Amino acid sequence: MTRYCLTLDLKNDPELISQYEQYHKEVWPDIISSIKDSGITHMQIYRYDTRLFMIMEVTDDFSFEKKQQADNANAKVQEWEELMWKYQQALPGSAAGEKWKLMDKIFDLNEC
Template identity: 60%
Template sequence: MQKYCLALDLNNDPVLIAEYIEFHKNVWPEIQKSITDSGIINLEIYNIGDRLFMIIEANSNFSFKEKEKLDAENPKVQEWETIMWRYQKALPQAKEGEKWILMDKIFELK
């Protein structure tokens, strides 16, 4: 199993942040299916203020490149992503059109 941690910021507006959280209490079934179909076993999103932190646990076949390709071909995922952009803002390190940024692990207690 592979584990990834990613970060993203939200627009710093309490109303928008509350709406974003509500969307994630009822994620569309098609979005959940697209996540599991890509090889993701577990996905968690944490929030503090306007900052989000996501942990992905995926099988050994998972690839961000393949997930991006599948998402681009899925109209329901594209609809969801269009809605989510209303709430999200890219981190300064993001490339054009990129949202979630993969974080580097700098410590692990074993």
Template identity: 55%
Template sequence: MKKHCLALDLKDDDALIAKYEEYHNNVWPEVLESLSNSGINHMEIYRVGNRLFMIIEVEDHFSFDKKAKMDADNDRVQDWEVLMWNYQQALPFAKPGEKWLPMNKIFEFGPPI
């Protein structure tokens, strides 16, 4: 099992942020199924201000490239991604087309959990 941490920003608008959180209280079943089918076992998203932080725990066979291909072939996931982009914005240093960016671990204390 592996863990990945990613970051993304939301548009800095309280109403849009509230709507984004509302959607995440009722994620579409097809999106959840796609996450599971891609090898993601557990996902958490945290927010501070308009910055999002995602932690995913994945199977050893998980691949971001494979997940991107699966997502591209899934109309319902594409509908979700288009909808979410109404609320999301790329990090200031992201390259064109990049959304969630992987974070580098810079510190760890204690035994792995």
């Protein structure tokens, strides 16, 4: 099992943040299926102010490239992503349209 951590910012608007959180309390079933079908076995998203932090645990055959290809071919995922972009904003230094940024692990207590 592999774990990935990613980050993204929300737009600094309390009403938009509230709406974003509400959508994540009632994620569309097609989105849940898409996540699970890609090999993601566990996912959590945390928020501090406008900063989001996502933890994903994935199967050994998971790849970001395969997930992106599947997402691009899924109209419901594209609809969800377009809707979520209303609330999200790219981190500084992101490429055009780039959302979640993969974080580098810099410490692990179990490796000490």
